[in-house]
Amino acid sequence: MRRSSLTLGLGGLALLLAGASLRPAAASESPRTELLQRQVSLAPLRLDDVAARPVEALGHSERTARRVGAYLVADGALATPPVRLTVTREVPALWRQRRDPARVAPDGPLRLQLSSAAGFDALQNNEDPAARLPVRVRPAPLRVIARDERGETVEGGVVLEFDLATVKAGGHYSGDLHLDFEEP
Amino acid sequence: MRMSMRALSRACGLALAATVAGLTVSTPASAGDVKVDIDLTNGVTILYYHSTLTVSLNAASLIAPTTGCTGSNPYECADTPSAAPNSTNYGANVVATYAAPATPTNGSINPAAVPLVLQNVWALRALGGSSSQTTVRVDVGTGATLNNGSSSIAITGVDIGTTVGTLTFAANRSAIVADPGLGTPLNGFVALQLNLSNALALGTYSNANPQYTITVTGT
Numbered sequence: 106m107r108r109s110s111l112t113l114g115l116g117g118l119a120l121l122l123a124g125a126s127l128r129p130a131a132a133s134e135s136p137r138t139e140l141l142q143r144q145v146s147l148a149p150l151r152l153d154d155v156a157a158r159p160v161e162a163l164g165h166s167e168r169t170a171r172r173v174g175a176y177l178v179a180d181g182a183l184a185t186p187p188v189r190l191t192v193t194r195e196v197p198a199l200w201r202q203r204r205d206p207a208r209v210a211p212d213g214p215l216r217l218q219l220s221s222a223a224g225f226d227a228l229q230n231n232e233d234p235a236a237r238l239p240v241r242v243r244p245a246p247l248r249v250i251a252r253d254e255r256g257e258t259v260e261g262g263v264v265l266e267f268d269l270a271t272v273k274a275g276g277h278y279s280g281d282l283h284l285d286f287e288e289p
Numbered sequence: 290m291r292m293s294m295r296a297l298s299r300a301c302g303l304a305l306a307a308t309v310a311g312l313t314v315s316t317p318a319s320a321g322d323v324k325v326d327i328d329l330t331n332g333v334t335i336l337y338y339h340s341t342l343t344v345s346l347n348a349a350s351l352i353a354p355t356t357g358c359t360g361s362n363p364y365e366c367a368d369t370p371s372a373a374p375n376s377t378n379y380g381a382n383v384v385a386t387y388a389a390p391a392t393p394t395n396g397s398i399n400p401a402a403v404p405l406v407l408q409n410v411w412a413l414r415a416l417g418g419s420s421s422q423t424t425v426r427v428d429v430g431t432g433a434t435l436n437n438g439s440s441s442i443a444i445t446g447v448d449i450g451t452t453v454g455t456l457t458f459a460a461n462r463s464a465i466v467a468d469p470g471l472g473t474p475l476n477g478f479v480a481l482q483l484n485l486s487n488a489l490a491l492g493t494y495s496n497a498n499p500q501y502t503i504t505v506t507g508t
Contacts, residue, residue, distance in 0.1 A: 140321040149328040150417065152335075155471055162340035166410070169345040176404045176456070176480075177351070179344045183409040185337045185474045199323065219325065228327065238329070267327070273470035275417025279326035286319045 138202045138286045145282075147194040147265065155188040155269065190270045195245055199262040200284065205255075212247045214284040217263060221280030228278035236274035241266040242282065332418025333471065336505045338411040346405075351398045351485075366390070402445070403483040404456055411503055412474040413466070424507040425449055426463040427479050432498025440490040446482035447501050451475060458482040465507070479503070 152159055168179035200214070223229035223237035230236035245262035252258075263282065358366040368390035376385040398404070415423040427449040435442040446458025451466060458480070469475035479501055488494070 138319050140323065142323060144324040145326070147325065147327040149331050150333060151331060152333050155333060156335050156414075159334055160336045160338075163337055164339065165341045165343070166339040167343050167345075168407070170347070170350060170405060172350040173406075175398065176406050176453070177346065177398070178406045178408060178453075179342075180408040181410075183337065183339070183412050183476055185412050185414075188335065188414065188471055190472055194327065200321070228325065238327070265325070269416070269470070270472040271470070272329070272416065272472075273468055274421060275329045275332065275468070277326060277328050277330065279324065282323040282325050284321050284323070286321075 137204075138200060140200050140284070141198050141260070142196070145196050145199070147196075150192060150267075150269075154192045155190070161186065190268065192267045192269060193264060194267070195262060195264045197245055197248075197262040198260045199245075200286070201250075201258060201260050202286070203256060203258050212244070212261075214244065214261070214286050216283070216285040217242050217244065218283045219265070219280055220283070223280070228280040230274055231277040231279055233274045233276060236272070236276070236278075238272055238278045239268040240280070241268070329417045333414070333416050334418070334423060334505055335414040335471075335474075336411065336503065337413075337474065338503055342407065342410065344405065344407070351400060351403060400485040400488075402458075403485055404458070404480055405483055406453055406456075406478050406480045408453075408478045409476045410479050412476045413469060413505065414471045414474050415468040415505075416471050417468070418507065420507060421468050422465050422507055423468055423505060424463055424465050425477060426461060426504045426506070428461040428502045428504070430499035430501045432496030432500050435494035435496050435500070437488075437490055437492045437494040440492075440494070441487045442494045443484040443487070444481050444500055445484050448480040448482075449477065449503070450480075451477045453478055453480070456480050 163183065163185070166181050168181045170177040170179040172178075219226055219228075219240055219242045221227060221229040221237075222234065226241065227237040227239050230238070243264050243266075245264050247259050247261045249257050250260050374386050376383045378384075411425070413423060413425065427447045429444055429447050433444040435444070446460065448456045448458055448462045450464045464477070466475060466477075481501070
């Protein structure tokens with residue numbers, strides 16, 4: 106009896122590990138965690154994401170012309186003010202989870218991984234496959250949307266930080282965000 | 290002995306349950322994929338420019354003879370006179386009329402069409418839009434005549450670009466550049482063709498109206 110109990114316990118553990126590693130179940134198939142969106146189209150990049158105005162006067166410049174070949178050349182520095190090269194988009198409600206408050210669980214997915222054909226942590230340009238848009242992704246703050254004596258329901262999302270420093274191609278960029286959850 | 294075994298059994302059972310529960314907490318139990326996309330198609334363009342410029346012109350820089358002269362400023366340009374002309378008596382004076390000394394022009398700039406390149410007077414950040422290129426245009430402004438009392442300097446043509454090559458002057462000129470992105474601005478020049486024929490006095494030549502206008506389109 107004791108031996109049987111031990112065998113069943115190990116068998117249950119082995120089955121659970123195999124299920125998690127060989128065929129990750131979609132979160133929406135779980136009764137406890139569900140994805141609220143399968144596709145997220147983020148707000149397009151706008152001027153006010155990076156700068157205040159499209160034309161910026163830099164004030165006065167004093168120069169002295171010098172002879173360079175057949176021309177007179179008045180050279181000088183042009184100091185352009187910086188712009189915001191990291192643009193943030195938040196998806197506040199991407200998944201929902203029913204939790205037992207008696208159990209300690211992490212505040213969000215165990216793992217967030219964004220990838221595309223352009224590699225990890227980057228979106229790929231649909232029109233120009235060689236162009237990539239670097240992205241960092243992190244969990245958005247968790248929100249409790251319902252609570253009762255049996256537990257609470259929380260919603261979470263992600264924050265995507267796009268690095269525009271090296272991007273020169275406009276167009277549509279896309280990729281896949283993979284989320285792993287602990288099932289409470 | 291039996292009692293002891295049961296106790297051991299309970300202990301093992303508790304240990305197993307604890308172990309299983311601990312492993313369950315650390316194992317991802319569900320996963321999902323979300324398609325993510327964003328458009329960089331609206332076009333973001335930022336133009337930087339110097340709103341006012343003061344350029345000092347040294348007249349000596351317009352004249353840089355390469356032959357027949359010594360010195361720098363002033364230049365000393367000796368000319369061998371032609372054969373001595375016959376002298377003519379004008380009353381009590383004897384006048385020998387020579388041909389005027391030759392004025393070396395090699396290397397000097399035509400003062401009626403002085404090309405003045407204003408380097409790094411505009412810069413551009415551009416990403417997205419209807420194409421991957423941006424058009425930068427310059428027009429002669431409404432203040433194309435710079436005045437200094439009765440003297441003046443006229444701007445008779447303009448040109449624009451990012452790298453100075455062969456200049457072509459006209460009332461307006463355009464340059465098409467590849468979008469540089471937003472990270473590193475692309476700097477450019479504006480060239481003015483100056484007519485100094487009526488610049489007869491030293492001093493400051495100015496006009497309150499703009500001498501040129503830069504326009505960016507295409508994104």
